Amino acid sequence: MMRTRPLKVALLGCGVVGSEVARIMTTHAEDLAARIGAPLELAGVAVRRPAKVRAGIDPALVTTDATALVKRGDIDVVVEVIGGIEPARSLITTALEHGASVVSANKALLAQDGAALHAAAGEHGRDLYYEAAVAGAIPLIRPLRESLAGDKVDRVLGIVNGTTNFILDKMDSTGAGYQEALDEATALGYAEADPTADVEGFDAAAKAAILAGIAFHTRVRLDDVYREGMTEVTAADFASAKEMGCTIKLLAICERAADGESVTARVHPAMIPLSHPLASVRGAYNAVFVESEAAGQLMFYGPGAGGAPTASAVLGDLVAVCRNRLNGTTGPGESAYTRLPVSPMGEVVTRYHISLDVADKPGVLAQVATVFAEHGVSIDTVRQQSRPDGDGEASLVVVTHRASDAALTGVVEALRSLDTVRGVASIMRVEGE
Amino acid sequence: MMRTRPLKVALLGCGVVGSEVARIMTTHAEDLAARIGAPLELAGVAVRRPAKVRAGIDPALVTTDATALVKRGDIDVVVEVIGGIEPARSLITTALEHGASVVSANKALLAQDGAALHAAAGEHGRDLYYEAAVAGAIPLIRPLRESLAGDKVDRVLGIVNGTTNFILDKMDSTGAGYQEALDEATALGYAEADPTADVEGFDAAAKAAILAGIAFHTRVRLDDVYREGMTEVTAADFASAKEMGCTIKLLAICERAADGESVTARVHPAMIPLSHPLASVRGAYNAVFVESEAAGQLMFYGPGAGGAPTASAVLGDLVAVCRNRLNGTTGPGESAYTRLPVSPMGEVVTRYHISLDVADKPGVLAQVATVFAEHGVSIDTVRQQSRPDGDGEASLVVVTHRASDAALTGVVEALRSLDTVRGVASIMRVEGE
Incomplete structure (x- = not known):
C-alpha cells in the first residue's frame, strides 16, 4: 500500500551530519x-555557504534562506542539524507553526528550551523527535520514553561524551597526563580546536538534562x-583509582532521591570499579547504564558522535515521524507530569576518595578522623603512606561511606583549616558500586 | 487531558510474569x-488453576475460560503470557478478531507463526507487540524496528539465553565441566528441571528467527x-579458548550475506575474543551486539529473563499499544518487504578452531595441511604439541581463516579418513573478530 505522493523533507544544515542524512536519503x-x-x-537544503559543492545534492535545492524554506507550508518534516540556540530555535518554532514535524540533533537547544519546543509541537499537533541529541547513534531516548514507559527508572549513569572518554581512556591506558592526552585527541580529530564544551562538561550536562527529564517524567x-569538568584529573588520580580497582x-x-520526591542531575569525573560495565567503554564510545525498578540494570552502548552514526539516529526519527504523519497521528510528546523538583548538589549522596598531604607525625590520623566524625561522614578505608623523599609529609587517602555532598564539603573546609593538613590533593566521587 | 473511561486489559496467564504484570498495573x-x-x-485473568490464591488479584476477575475472555468484545488489550503454541495462538487470533490489540511474550509462537499473526493484526487494524519475547527486559525489538528504521543492519550477534550463559560463564570462571555447571544452574533456579530448550539452543533459535526477520525486513x-546446542562444550574447549585469548x-x-542478496541465522557455541564486549557478559545476563551501516556497532545489555524484567518489557508494550488505541492508530507492523532468502548453513562463512588427535610422527602436519588446501580452506595458525603421557599421539590445533561451513565440513570428513588422524577432538567457530 505505497502512497505515491512523496513526503517532503527540508534539511537545515549540511555539514558532517546533514550531508550524511542527504546521502542516505538518496542511496537508500x-x-x-x-x-x-x-x-x-528532499525539498530543500538550507546552508550558510551556498557556493560550496555538495556531492549528490541538486544545487537547485540549496538555499541560504532557511526561514523561507520552513515557511513554505508544503514541508512535511524539517530536519534541523545546525546546532546551537539561534537560529535553530526560531526555525524549529516557525516550522512547527507552518505544519511541519521536526527531527533535531540539537542537544544544547533541547536542554535549554525543550519545554517550550514541546509545547509548540503539541499546540500544532506535530512531532518533535531528537534521538540524535543524546549519545549519537545509540537508541536511548526511544527506549527510555517508550520501552521503559511501564517501568520506574531510578538512575541513569552514562558516558555521554566521546571526546572526554577518549582522553580519559588514553590517560588510563598510557599513564599520560591530561594535556598530552588532549593533544592526541585534537590531532586525531576527536577534540575540537576549542575543547571547552567537551572537557568542561557543558556538552554532557545538556545531555544529562534531557535524559533526566525523560527518565523521571519531569522537567x-x-x-x-x-x-x-575533567581538566583537573591527573595521572596521580588514575594511579589512586587503580589501587582501588577502579x-x-x-x-x-x-x-x-531515595524518598522518590526529588531528582538530581550532575556531570563530573568519578571513579568506577573496573567490574562495572561502564569501566570497559573504550575510546570515543558512549554507553549509558539505566537502573529501573522492574527491568533492573540495562546498558546501551555505541558510537556517541560522528556523521554516519548521528545520521542513523536522525533517519530513525525521520521514518517514525513520517509514519505518524501518514497515520494522521503523533508519537508520545513530552511527559513531565511528575513535576519532581531538582535538588541541589549538596543533597546528592555518594562515596568519596580524598587524597590529603599531611604532616608525617603521630596524632594526625586521629585529628583527621575526628573531622570526618564531627560532620557525620563515615570512613570506609584509610591508607597512610610516608613519602619516600622524607620531607616530613605523608599521604593520607580516605575513602568514605555514602554521605551528602554538603557534609563532604564541610569536611573538606574543616580539613583545610587543620595545621597538620598541608593540602587536599584531590577529591573524587566513587560511583557505580 | 486524561480520559476517564479506562482501557480494559485481559491477562492470559498469571505465573511468574503475569502476576508481576498485574502487580505493577495496580501499584503503579x-x-x-x-x-x-x-x-x-484489569478486566479479567485467565488461568489454569483458579483455586490458587493470587495476592492482589480480585478472585472475581479470575476465569478458566480464556476463550470467553478474549471474545468479550470490550477488551482493549490482551496480554498473553501463557507461552507455547496452543492455546496461545488461537487465543491471540481470536482476540484480534474481536477487536483487541495484543501484547505477547511468546517467542516460540512468534518465531513459528509470526507472519500469520501479524497478518491477522493488520487485517483487523490492531497492534501485535512482543518486546518481551526476545532478551527479556532489554529494549531490542523497538530499537531494531524503530530506532534503526533508517539504517541498514548487517549483523546481529547476541547472547539471548541466560541459562546457557550462566552455565558457560561458570565453566569459564571455575574450570567446571558442563554437567557440574548445569547442576549448579539447576540448584540456583537458572535452569529448568528439563533444560533441553535452553541447552540445545531451541530457545535461542526462536529468538534468532524473530531478530533476523526484524533486522533484515524479511521472514x-x-x-x-x-x-x-552447548552440551558438548568441554573444560578442554575453554582451555583452548583461553590460549587464543577467547x-x-x-x-x-x-x-x-556480503552480496546483500540473502541472510543467514544460526545458534551455536563459539569462541569470541575477550576484548569483544559480549565476552564480559556474566551470569544469566543477555546482550545483543548490532552492526549497521551508518550507526556502526551498538550493544544492548540487561537481564534476559525473570518475572519483573519480562513484565517491564510487557508493560512498555502495553503503554505503547494503549497510546496507539487512544490515537486511533497502530504502530509499525511486520516489515518483511525485502523477501530475502535464508541461505543454508553450508554457505555461512566464518573462522574455525579445530583440535585434532594425531600420530606423533613426521609428515603428519604436511598431510593435514594438504587436506585444508585441497578444500580451499586457508590456515591462519597451527600448533602441534606432543602429549606428556607419550602415547605416540600429539595434539594439533588449527585455526583457519574465513571459510564456508560446507568447505570446513569437507575438510573434517577428509581428515577423519586419514590414518594419521586418530580423532577430531573438537570443532568450534570463532566469531566477533
Missing part, C-alpha cells in the same frame, strides 16, 4: 520508502545540572 | 494512567535457523 531511497509507506523527497533545565570516567548521573 | 496505576492518557483496568522461520558463548547470529 527504496528501503526508506518501503519502511515508511511513501517515498521521501530538568540545563541550569539544574551540577557540572564539573578507573576514572566523566559521568552524567541522573538519580531519583 | 497512576503513573501508567498519566503516561497513557487513560487509566488501565525467517524457526526451521530456517541452524541450531547446535572465551566461549552460545551465540545467536543473524547475518546479511
Whole structure:
C-alpha cells in the first residue's frame, strides 16, 4: 500500500551530519520508502555557504534562506542539524507553526528550551523527535520514553561524551597526563580546536538534562545540572583509582532521591570499579547504564558522535515521524507530569576518595578522623603512606561511606583549616558500586 | 487531558510474569494512567488453576475460560503470557478478531507463526507487540524496528539465553565441566528441571528467527535457523579458548550475506575474543551486539529473563499499544518487504578452531595441511604439541581463516579418513573478530 505522493523533507544544515542524512536519503531511497509507506523527497537544503559543492545534492535545492524554506507550508518534516540556540530555535518554532514535524540533533537547544519546543509541537499537533541529541547513534531516548514507559527508572549513569572518554581512556591506558592526552585527541580529530564544551562538561550536562527529564517524567533545565569538568584529573588520580580497582570516567548521573520526591542531575569525573560495565567503554564510545525498578540494570552502548552514526539516529526519527504523519497521528510528546523538583548538589549522596598531604607525625590520623566524625561522614578505608623523599609529609587517602555532598564539603573546609593538613590533593566521587 | 473511561486489559496467564504484570498495573496505576492518557483496568485473568490464591488479584476477575475472555468484545488489550503454541495462538487470533490489540511474550509462537499473526493484526487494524519475547527486559525489538528504521543492519550477534550463559560463564570462571555447571544452574533456579530448550539452543533459535526477520525486513522461520546446542562444550574447549585469548558463548547470529542478496541465522557455541564486549557478559545476563551501516556497532545489555524484567518489557508494550488505541492508530507492523532468502548453513562463512588427535610422527602436519588446501580452506595458525603421557599421539590445533561451513565440513570428513588422524577432538567457530 505505497502512497505515491512523496513526503517532503527540508534539511537545515549540511555539514558532517546533514550531508550524511542527504546521502542516505538518496542511496537508500527504496528501503526508506518501503519502511515508511511513501517515498521521501528532499525539498530543500538550507546552508550558510551556498557556493560550496555538495556531492549528490541538486544545487537547485540549496538555499541560504532557511526561514523561507520552513515557511513554505508544503514541508512535511524539517530536519534541523545546525546546532546551537539561534537560529535553530526560531526555525524549529516557525516550522512547527507552518505544519511541519521536526527531527533535531540539537542537544544544547533541547536542554535549554525543550519545554517550550514541546509545547509548540503539541499546540500544532506535530512531532518533535531528537534521538540524535543524546549519545549519537545509540537508541536511548526511544527506549527510555517508550520501552521503559511501564517501568520506574531510578538512575541513569552514562558516558555521554566521546571526546572526554577518549582522553580519559588514553590517560588510563598510557599513564599520560591530561594535556598530552588532549593533544592526541585534537590531532586525531576527536577534540575540537576549542575543547571547552567537551572537557568542561557543558556538552554532557545538556545531555544529562534531557535524559533526566525523560527518565523521571519531569522537567530538568540545563541550569539544574551540577557540572564539573575533567581538566583537573591527573595521572596521580588514575594511579589512586587503580589501587582501588577502579578507573576514572566523566559521568552524567541522573538519580531519583531515595524518598522518590526529588531528582538530581550532575556531570563530573568519578571513579568506577573496573567490574562495572561502564569501566570497559573504550575510546570515543558512549554507553549509558539505566537502573529501573522492574527491568533492573540495562546498558546501551555505541558510537556517541560522528556523521554516519548521528545520521542513523536522525533517519530513525525521520521514518517514525513520517509514519505518524501518514497515520494522521503523533508519537508520545513530552511527559513531565511528575513535576519532581531538582535538588541541589549538596543533597546528592555518594562515596568519596580524598587524597590529603599531611604532616608525617603521630596524632594526625586521629585529628583527621575526628573531622570526618564531627560532620557525620563515615570512613570506609584509610591508607597512610610516608613519602619516600622524607620531607616530613605523608599521604593520607580516605575513602568514605555514602554521605551528602554538603557534609563532604564541610569536611573538606574543616580539613583545610587543620595545621597538620598541608593540602587536599584531590577529591573524587566513587560511583557505580 | 486524561480520559476517564479506562482501557480494559485481559491477562492470559498469571505465573511468574503475569502476576508481576498485574502487580505493577495496580501499584503503579497512576503513573501508567498519566503516561497513557487513560487509566488501565484489569478486566479479567485467565488461568489454569483458579483455586490458587493470587495476592492482589480480585478472585472475581479470575476465569478458566480464556476463550470467553478474549471474545468479550470490550477488551482493549490482551496480554498473553501463557507461552507455547496452543492455546496461545488461537487465543491471540481470536482476540484480534474481536477487536483487541495484543501484547505477547511468546517467542516460540512468534518465531513459528509470526507472519500469520501479524497478518491477522493488520487485517483487523490492531497492534501485535512482543518486546518481551526476545532478551527479556532489554529494549531490542523497538530499537531494531524503530530506532534503526533508517539504517541498514548487517549483523546481529547476541547472547539471548541466560541459562546457557550462566552455565558457560561458570565453566569459564571455575574450570567446571558442563554437567557440574548445569547442576549448579539447576540448584540456583537458572535452569529448568528439563533444560533441553535452553541447552540445545531451541530457545535461542526462536529468538534468532524473530531478530533476523526484524533486522533484515524479511521472514525467517524457526526451521530456517541452524541450531547446535552447548552440551558438548568441554573444560578442554575453554582451555583452548583461553590460549587464543577467547572465551566461549552460545551465540545467536543473524547475518546479511556480503552480496546483500540473502541472510543467514544460526545458534551455536563459539569462541569470541575477550576484548569483544559480549565476552564480559556474566551470569544469566543477555546482550545483543548490532552492526549497521551508518550507526556502526551498538550493544544492548540487561537481564534476559525473570518475572519483573519480562513484565517491564510487557508493560512498555502495553503503554505503547494503549497510546496507539487512544490515537486511533497502530504502530509499525511486520516489515518483511525485502523477501530475502535464508541461505543454508553450508554457505555461512566464518573462522574455525579445530583440535585434532594425531600420530606423533613426521609428515603428519604436511598431510593435514594438504587436506585444508585441497578444500580451499586457508590456515591462519597451527600448533602441534606432543602429549606428556607419550602415547605416540600429539595434539594439533588449527585455526583457519574465513571459510564456508560446507568447505570446513569437507575438510573434517577428509581428515577423519586419514590414518594419521586418530580423532577430531573438537570443532568450534570463532566469531566477533
